[in-house]
Amino acid sequence: EVQLVESGGGLVKPGGSLRLSCGGSGFIFSRYSFNWVRQAPGKGLEWVSSISASGTYIYYADAVRGRFTVSKDDANNAVYLQMNSLRAEDTAVYFCARDLYSSASSKHFDYWGQGVLVTVSS
């Protein structure tokens, strides 16, 4: 059974840092690319970052570029999101989601973790 489990969330002061982890099981982790998607309280989904299967291709939303860093550790079946210089507007539930290619040019998020809450507040 495919599972994604996020951890590392919590309360942090503005300007602080946090590292989120997403552990995967039930599939060959190294073959997949992953994404982080967040959802502020009562708001919609917002894509944060993507990392390719090899880790070669990395993309960030403008709102987090330069502050967040995504990485992938196939040996430990984990994806990480290092979040620095956190702001109040980063407060959200952060989801990890796996990419599945349905064709050479089409993909979607086929599995999601349960999400982890990050609260940025003084």
Next chain:
Amino acid sequence: QSVLTQPPSSSGAPGQRVTISCSGSSSNIGSNTVNWYQQFPGTAPKVLMFNDHQRPSGVPDRFSGSKSGISASLAISGLQSEDEADYYCAAWDDSLNGWVFGGGTKLTVL
């Protein structure tokens, strides 16, 4: 504002058909496929439709997707109470080099 535009709410009576629209631009819907996600309160989203019109296994055929130009839509026929949820469209944006989502549509079954 979200890059993709969805109506914030939609409603229908049990058994009716509802359609949720998603409008984008040439850099996202116009050049890439659209996916739809369903989310119940307090839970993670789940893929409902991918590659514009394909349903993952387990999704009833009451759900259908379509796309034309820079717009896409999700149709739900034979509306049931368990369809009450939030629905999001998403597509890759070639200009932004990232995924863009619609603002979400809250579906209420009357």
